[in-house]
Amino acid sequence: MSISRPFELIRDLNDSKYMCKIVVRITDIWYVQLPPKPEHMEMILMDCKVILYTTC
Numbered sequence: 696m697s698i699s700r701p702f703e704l705i706r707d708l709n710d711s712k713y714m715c716k717i718v719v720r721i722t723d724i725w726y727v728q729l730p731p732k733p734e735h736m737e738m739i740l741m742d743c744k745v746i747l748y749t750t751c
Contacts, residue, residue, distance in 0.1 A: 705742045718742065 700716040708715055724738040 705740060 700714070702718050703715050705717065705719065708717070719740040719742050722739045722741050724736065726734055726736055728734045
């Protein structure tokens with residue numbers, strides 16, 4: 696028997712939760728190279744209700 700966590704919306708995420716389970720669609724993704732900083736990835740995530748801009 697497995698105990699599964701319910702899916703959460705992006706807007707419900709916060710620092711008080713150690714673990715969460717989300718389902719998102721990546722609508723856009725790109726890499727940014729700005730010397731002298733290391734390369735990083737940016738993406739736009741979408742769940743069923745919210746679009747969120749994030750940097751990884």
